[in-house]
Amino acid sequence: MLGQNEEGIKKRMKGRVLKNKIMMGMFFLATSVGLVFLVLLFYRVLTQGIGYLSWDYLTSGPAPYPEEAGIWIGMIGSIMLMVIVAIFSVIVGVASAIYLEEYASQNKFTxxxxxxxxxxxxVPSIVFGLLGLTFFVYMFNFGYTLxxxxxxxxxxxLPVIVVSAQEALRSVPIDLHQASLGMGASKWQTIARVILPAALPGILTGTIIALSRAIGETAPLIIVGAATAIYTLPDSLLAKYTVMPIQIYNWTGRPQEEWQFVAGAGIIILLAVLLLMNSIAVFIRNKFQQRL
Amino acid sequence: MDKSLQSEGNKLNVQDLIERNKQKTTFGQRIEKIIPWFLLFCAIISVLTTVGILFTLLRESIGFFSNVSMIDFYTGTNWSPWSGDYGVAPLIGGTLLITLIATVVAVPLGLMSAIFLSEYANDKVRRVIKPILEVLAGIPTVVYGYFALTFVTPMFQGIIPDLGIFNALSGGFVVGIMIIPMVASLSEDAMNSVPNALREGAYGLGATKLEVVYKVVLPAAFSGIVASIVLAISRAIGETMIVTIAAGATPNLTFDPTESIQTMTAFIVQAATGDTTFGSTIYYSLYAVGMTLFVFTLGMNLLAQYISRKFREEY
Amino acid sequence: MTKISEETQETRAGSITSKPIVEKKDKQQNRESKNVMQVEDLNLWYGSNQALYEINMDVPEKRVTAIIGPSGCGKSTFIKTLNRMVEMVPIVKTSGSIKYRDQDIFNGNFKQEYLRTKVGMVFQSPNPFPKSVYDNVAYGPRVHGIKKKEVLDEIVEKSLKDAAIWDELKDRLDANAYGLSGGQQQRVCIARALAVEPDVILMDEPTSSLDPISTSKVEELVQELKKKYSIIIVTHNMQQAARISDKTAFFLNGELVEFAETDDLFQNPQDKRTEDYITGRFG
Structure with a gap:
């Protein structure tokens, strides 16, 4: 009796172990699907776009023929846009984070x-586009401008910057607050001279990651009227502009196959910029994180 | 202590210097008082943004509903604004179809990835795979749109020969790929926060890893997993560029994924890029559709917050 | 275990009536020595939990006052009250008065920032700023508006010398203070506190995270510093208190049980609870 029972358990055991093995394979396969598509995407973009990538492509603007079209105006437009975004969102975002972490008392309003x-x-990004359309384009009468x-x-x-700056501020040890206040430094002196410098690497990393999201964002800019084809660089804040993703979107939508190669080349540039920004963020994080 | 220093020490009295400086510090004191107000002002900008969103959506939607009856908008099944038909059902249907396809793709793949990363992979593997998977979340959506149109659609056309260039299937599929990392990493967090003692208890009874996953980890992490799925769905609903590029611009109340459709977001893009004049009914319809979209995603986000708050109470 | 808790409960019950024993002869012996701080009827609450009960204590000038007691007895809270650092916790309430050179530090006209330039602090674990040694020491003077390079140079050199670390660090003033050893970091922190030439220096278990050699260096330094500064040092180490202090206060469950000349307190404690503590019967 007992022996038979043991046999049965062993048999079932084998089945259970096998099932575990098979499912582990399935889980691994499922994980690789995402990775495979990532590779496919990179491969596709590279093979489509690499042929059109050249110095001329980098330095010329939009053109009616695919061979003459380039990313220059969009690239500079993206950079100009990011400068505006960075100035505004970093000031407001970091200030909000300081308020929430250092000044706000724990009440309902906070x-x-x-x-x-x-x-x-x-909130979906396109809804921000509608916000911008109502307020910035029409109410403030900026029009379709940079x-x-x-x-x-x-x-x-802004929310991404606030949250990452809050985390960076929170990671500054309370010891440093105490040391500074203990010297008779005021609250703001403590924040400006000790807390912010110590939190700076974290804030920078968060900001760069947020900006790298913004630089690839397309939908809200379509709504607030980034131009699809302009031939000169914007020369003021109230000038028309275009950005890389808008150019890519525009080229992708054209029926002739050549335009897709032009778009592919644009995507390569866009992804390269993203890679660069993220590498800088990772570099800053690794360089400074052990210190605190 | 050497003598020269002591004599210097007599000459230099830091407390006196501080005392002398105190008279000059009124400027510093003023800064000290102004700064918190400036910071508060900045913190309020985010609140103003929310108020601004609600205000603009509500005001322009009211403008819209004074021209088109709300009942027609929400019950009509024909959306062709350029000829005056404003039944939003086809757009909502399009959004739901895309979301459904994306969910079907992302939930099993994302969950299984999470199980693999949290329960099976060793630390080394996890540290390589997780960041790579998260790259998927950082790729601009316009790039995904390009990928859907120029690669995924032709790929599906190999299987379904009469699939059109614009179709819900490849749009939804790629949206699904995009939200995999969201499901995977949030679910993995939930699984990681299941106490090890629970797992050890089951292993002690001779359970295999798979049995531990099914009987211990998944039930314990259930609400966290559900929250991650709800958040991912909310992302899919609001996704714009992929569907605009790949799923077409045909408002079409259908559940056939091979057909061309139009989502709420794609309509907003279409209307904003077309020659829509400020103040026209079509202009206002942007906001009515935007309002509907906003309500959908806000509902999903609140639901996810509610679920994960309950989850936090459990542990 | 149970015995101890019974005992603590008894002491708590008895605390309301029993007055701390302050030695009379101390005042006679040191008639010439003035008090730099005077604590009168100090009570302190964290929210609804009372942490300090009716503390009365005179801190003598240019001497080392040690505060001992088991963990959780309120000694750390007490020392942080003296420069109002305890108020970093927003729910803290106090009653009674603390006088620094006859000025009430809780008075609205008496600025916290000013108090802390007079009453400096060295913390439990070394907490230098992630800046250079120079910038660490120059921090206090700069915060208080001293900008001239020559003046700062002089202050930094003098403070590091006073903290007995100048010789070790004079060639490394630009090095990040985080790269120093724990003992060096703590002496840089002491130098940082000295840089504004405070009157009183509070030390909250300054050697608890240091190795024995660094500890003895800091202890020697304290002996040197008392020539110019009044020092109050919290320690959980009774031997340390006996070695370096002139007067010792014993805290238990938020009250000051006994405050006397260090030799007297250790050799001839007046209170049963003090005796139990220093003979190691609890704590």
């Missing part, structure tokens, strides 16, 4: 700001 920020992060696009984008990434 909690309300916190909940509001986390909800804002979940500043309207920049402010819209800054509001879009």
């Amino acid at each position: 909690e309300f700001i916190r909940v509001n920020i986390s909800n804002l992060a979940g 500043i309207a696009g920049g402010l819209t984008m800054a509001l879009l990434i």
Whole structure:
């Protein structure tokens, strides 16, 4: 009796172990699907775009023929837009984070700001486009200009900056607060001279990651009217502009196959910029993180 | 202590210097008082943004509903604004179809990835795979759109020969690929926070890893997993560029994934890029559709927050 | 275990009536020595939990006052009250008065920032700023508006010399203070506190995270510093208190049980609870 029972258990055991093995394979396969598509995407973009990538492509603007079209105007437009976004969102975002972490008392209003920020992060980007259209384009009468696009984008990434700056501030040890206040430094002196410098690497990393999201963002800029084809660089905040993703979108939508190669080349540039930004962020994080 | 220093020490009295400087510090004191107000002002900008979003969506939607009845908008099944038909159902249908396809792709793949990363992979493997998977979340959506249109659609056309260039299937599929990392990493967090003692208890009874996953980890992490799925769905609903590029611009109340459709977001892009004049009914319809979209995603986000708050209470 | 808790409960019950024993002869012996700080009827609450009960204590000038007691007895809270650092916890409430050179430090006109330039502090674990040694020491003077390079140079050199670390660090003033050893970091922190030439220096278990050699260096330094500064040092190490202090206060469950000349307190404690503590019967 007992022996038979043991046999049965052993048999079932084998089955269970086998099932475990098979499912582990399945889980691994499922994980690789995502990775495979990532590789496919890179491969596809590279093979499509590499042929059109050249110095001329980098230095010329939009053109009616695919062979003559280039990313220059879009690339510089993206950079200009990011400067506006960075100035506005970093000042407002870091200031908000300082307020929430260092000054705000734990009351309902503070909690309300916190909940509001986390909800804002979940609003679809295109809705921010509608916000920008109403306020910046029409109400403030900026029109379809660089500043309207920049402010819209800054509001879009503001929650990301606030949250990452809050985390960076929170990671500064309380010891340093005490040391500074213990010297008779005022609250603001403590923040400006000790807390902010110590939190700076974290804030920078968060900002770069947020900006790298903004630089690839397309939908809200379509709504606030980034131009699809302009031939000169914007020369003021109130000038028309275009950005890389808009150019790529525009080229992708054209029926002739050559335009897809032009778009592919643009994507290579865009992804290269993203890679560069993320590498800088990782570098800053690794360089400074052990220190604290 | 040497003598020269002591004599210097007599000459230099730091407390006196501080005392002398105190008279000059009124400027510093003023800064000290102004700064908190400036910071508060900045913190309020995010609140103003929310108020601004609500205000603009509500005001322009009210403008819209004074021209088109709300009942027609929400019950009509024909959306062709250029000829005056404003039944939003086809757009909502399009959004739901895309979301459904994306969910079907992302939930099993994301969950299984999470199980693999949290339960099976060793630390080394996890540290390589997780960041790579998260690269998927950082790729601009316009790039995904390009990928869907120029690669995924032709790929599906190999299987379904009469698939059109614009179709819900490849749009939804690629949206699904995009939200895999969201499901995977949030679910993995939930699984990681299941106490090891629970797992050890099951292993002690001779359970295999798979049995531990099914009987211990998944039930314990259930609400966290659900929250991650709800958040990912919310992302899919709001996704714009992929569907604009790959799923077409045909408002079409259908559940056939091979057809061309139009989502709410794609309509907003279409109307904003077309020659829509400020103040026209079509202009206002942007906001009515935007409002509907906003309500959908906000509902999903609040639901996810509610679920994960309950989850936090459990442990 | 149970015995101890019974005992603590008894002491708590008795605390309301029993007055701390302050030695009379101390005042006669040191008639010439002035008090730099005077604590009168100090009570302190964290929210609704009372942490300090009716503390009365005179801190003598240019001497080392040690504060001992088991963990959780309120000694750390007490020392942080003296420069109002305890108020970093927002729910703290106090009653009674603390006078620094006859000025009430809780008075609205008496600025916290000013108090802390007079009453400096060295913390439990070394907490230099992630800046250079020079910038660490120059921090206090700069915060208080001293900008001239020559003056700062002089202050930094003098403070590092006073903290007995100048010779070790004079060639490394630009090095990040985080790269120093724990003992060096703590002496840089002491130099940083000295840089504003405070009157009183509070030390909250300054050697608890240091190795024995660094500890003895800091102890020697304290002996040197008392020539110019009044020092209050919290320690959980009774031997340390006996070695370096002139007067010792014993805290238990938030009250000051006994405050006397160090030799007297250790050799001839007046209170049963002090005796139990220093003979190691609890704590």
